[in-house]
Amino acid sequence: MNFDLTDDHLTVKNLIQKFAKSEIEPTIKEYERKKEFPRGLIKQMGEYGFFGACFPEKYGGSELGFVNLAIICEEVSKACPGLGYAFNMQAMTCPFTILNWGTEEQIEKYVPSLISAESIGMFALTEAGGGSDPAGSMKTTAKRVGDEYLINGSKTFITFANEADVGILFAKTDTAAGHRGISAFIIETNQPGFEAIPIEMSGLGYMVRSCDVFLEDVRIPKENLLGKEGEGFKIAMNALDYGRLTVPARLIGIAQGCLEQSLMYANERVVKSHRIGEYQMIQHLLADMVVSIEAGRLLVYKSAYLKDKGQSATRESSHSKYFASEIATKAAQSAFEIFGGYAVTDEYPILKYLNYANMLHTGEGSANVQRILIAEDALGWKDANRHHISRKYSLKSDLQ
Ligand SMILES: Cc1cc2nc3c(=O)[nH]c(=O)nc-3n(C[C@H](O)[C@H](O)[C@H](O)COP(=O)(O)OP(=O)(O)OC[C@H]3O[C@@H](n4cnc5c(N)ncnc54)[C@H](O)[C@@H]3O)c2cc1C
Structure with missing residues (x-):
């Protein structure tokens, strides 16, 4: 090892x-x-x-x-x-x-x-009925008409949608078939009937631009069906599985940022003639941050390492998503406490870190949903492996 x-x-x-x-x-x-x-x-x-x-x-x-x-x-x-x-x-x-x-x-x-970022992408799954139940809440439909699909419906929280050139869109080709009726499409956003309106999220600093997306008779050529009809749910879960590698790593970055800022501030800020880093309660916050970030980073590296070996890391990504969500929100809360009133000023990134940590706690499968999957997996319930979907591409085999 x-x-x-x-x-x-x-x-x-x-x-x-x-x-x-x-x-x-x-x-x-x-x-x-x-x-x-x-x-x-x-x-x-x-x-x-x-x-x-x-x-x-x-x-x-x-x-x-x-x-x-x-x-x-x-x-x-x-x-x-x-x-x-x-x-x-x-x-x-x-x-x-x-x-x-x-x-x-x-x-x-x-x-x-x-x-190469020549074109900007998006991933349009979530609908207003609830992101934690994408299949149950999906109302968007795709109707085959000749050589095209006609898309009608709406999506919400779709990041970069108003800037995107192309993206993956999920819609029901069979409204009676539950999650087996969902299909995935590659959509070019310059099609008539596609509209994306950014949702105001000032707490996140305008970088994210998640949007409400409206689709009215948008035409997608049949060649842009991704996978087969009815495979959309599998494709979505597989995509989120991979997303769960980057989101925990991003959460560790946020937690590490909180730690570095807090160490700097605890060394500089003097209250009652002492640097606040000399106070034991501040030291407890710092020590917890140091150890939890180290542990969270190792979980992230473990799932990434397994993927580099061409192995499944569904379970490990779930562990790291859950743990990184918890420790990043805690690190941001601790940084907030260490900075006192200055945490909310634009001079420091603490409030932004806190908002992003809270937000990523929910994204890519909320921490609660990960907990359910982790517990069901530990209990040995077969259904917990429903996200465990084999993929046709493996980086390792491709490199060999
Ligand atoms: C900034 C931002 C960017 C996003 N970008 C995208 C994007 O690009 N594409 C996309 O498709 N989606 C995107 N999303 C949507 C995101 O994936 C959803 O917000 C997420 O899936 C949760 O859905 P929801 O917000 O509807 O919460 P809900 O599903 O309504 O859940 C609300 C709360 O209930 C909890 N909960 C739900 N079910 C259970 C349960 N069984 N047991 C216990 N607790 C439960 C959840 O954990 C959560 O805390 C984005 C969201 C945000 C905020």
């Missing part, structure tokens, strides 16, 4: 830290002040290969693997938690799902431009 990062991992970590200092930190406040989508920054990240870490070279990827992707996600999210969303749209949930389930034509047409 070896817990060390390799020289390659450390080189990647170092490079991303430099990128965060020189490119993200100086520009992100200006994007936020102007409420502008950071397309330029995302494009730069795409050109540098941030999103292509787990994609084969023949589609423009760098084949760096999942551990490196986790490292990249952590460092970017520490610098700007909102930018972390780009890893779902430009890497895991959107293009990786096309890579896993698409035809060669679909992969060649969409994957290279998404991972």
